[in-house]
Amino acid sequence: MSTVPTSSPHSPNDSTQADKSDLEGQMRDRRRIIESLRQSGQNPFANDARPTHQIYALPASRQEEVASLPLENELAADAPRYAVAGRLLQVNEMGKAKFLFIRGDRGAMLQLYLKADVVEAFALSNQLGLGDFVLAQGPLFRTRKDKRALRIESLRLLSKAVRPLPGKALQDGPKVTDEDWRYRQRYADMIVHPEVADVFRKRATIVREIRRFFDERGYVECDTRMLLSTNGGAAARPFRTHHNALDLDLSLRIATELDLKRLVVGGLDRVYEIGRIFRNEGLSRFHNPEFTTIEFYEAYATYENLMDLTEELLERACVAVNGTTTIDYQEHQGVRLQRPFRRATMRQLVKEARPDAPIADGACTDAEYAALPGYARSVLGDKAPSGYGHALVALFEEFVEKSLVQPTFVCEFPTEVSPLSRRNDRDPRFVDRFELFVIGKELANAFSELNDPDDQRARFEQQVSQKASGDQEAMDYDEDFCRALEYGMPPTAGEGIGIDRLVMLLTNSASIRDVIPFPQLRPETTSPAENESK
């Protein structure tokens, strides 16, 4: 901590020479006040005063109710008293009286009216700075401008803010525009931008609604392993770590899939997990290395049943935060999260976007199977993959994905890209799988589960050979999972939904960073010297 100043708290001019910056000067002044309060026997970080009321629960919280409050000169001697606490955000001073604006939980605001004849409180108010926490006690009245105010009869400082706020919290317009700063100092960002917390509240509502949805249907919530010695369930590179006592290399899970299916084998016919997963890949508006998914599995269901379930779930989550199923997302107006969503096969969608593609109208023909990779190479160039399945997906990603603004179930994925899905009974080159796309982004991934242990072994072997030929996102061979399947897994369908992207959609957030309190950033550089050394 810095040195304790010995000079009077009201003579800031004597320190200007030592000030390295305006900010340091302001912080020094605030520390002086702390010292001065301590010397006069007051605790600048008191914890012996509790509010009797939350600001959001006070009477006349709505403007049309303010008329029920008395004017100040009409206040009865026995008018009810309220002790409320909050952060000081604004002071309007007018000589021997002042208005103080404080904010409590849920962003609720209250203005306090303080007159000079409340001597002790008035003296304290001159020691307050924006950002401080205070507790005020007194009756409520209606001002001449028909606003609710609490007349201060006593005032306490609860916690002194040493660091000043970065902007004027209550002003209109931009306060801080440096996005990097906003994410790094989210705590301060939230003070001046209360709408940030609104998104987090909505996120909590969405998660609560999802949990309720599955609980109502008899699903069991489980927390499975995050630390694994073989990793699978998705195409992604994991984070590596090490367990010292076991001297064991482990990785952080990239999906919850395999453990949840083990639980289905064990008899949990309906099971789900809402949890954090970790993928060692780049950052973008839609990617954070740690993010939250829900995966759920239901025995005796098919991926088609899950489409119905998903429609109902999304409708409900949307209504819970927006009160309607039709929403706007950024530049996309009128996104309708209302049953039924469109259902189409990936082949059908590619054919629509590229009518010249050699894709058959009905089921996939041998001619199509043979011709598509060549077609992909002719339109995508050398980056086009050689096999049918990867080529189809590449065409889908290039020509279709972005156009799927309204919710669309994309069905029948190629087997090569779906190592955990059950093969289609009519055509084993495809699997019983869908992904749900909204606003051009994948929101959910679901399939009827592969429960044939020998087929699963073959798929893992394929993954291993893909890994050997350089695919760092291929899965590990999970022998224990195959052993589990050998005990028999009922016919099951399962699905994963990206919670962060869902929250983005339902709160009209442009970046995943806006729905995650502390998104991943580069380490903060603390000094120019460090920059030079790089």
Add this chain to the structure above:
RNA sequence: GGGUUUGUAGCUCAGUCGGUAGAGCAGCGGCCUUUUAAGCCGUUGGUCGUGGGUUCGAGUCCCACCAAACCCA
């Protein structure tokens, strides 16, 4: 990894053709006993992202680097 844009006071931003760094808010000192996210007077605060270069002279022009945002891969 590539492209575009940005970086000036605690915050939001100006800064013209290269010629002594500005405003509003916050802070500080005054005035004001019902303000509206006040009003009025005064005032502190700057290594112009960092480092080099061109120039008599660089916030401004050039180069490199750092950081961020967006787009692309």
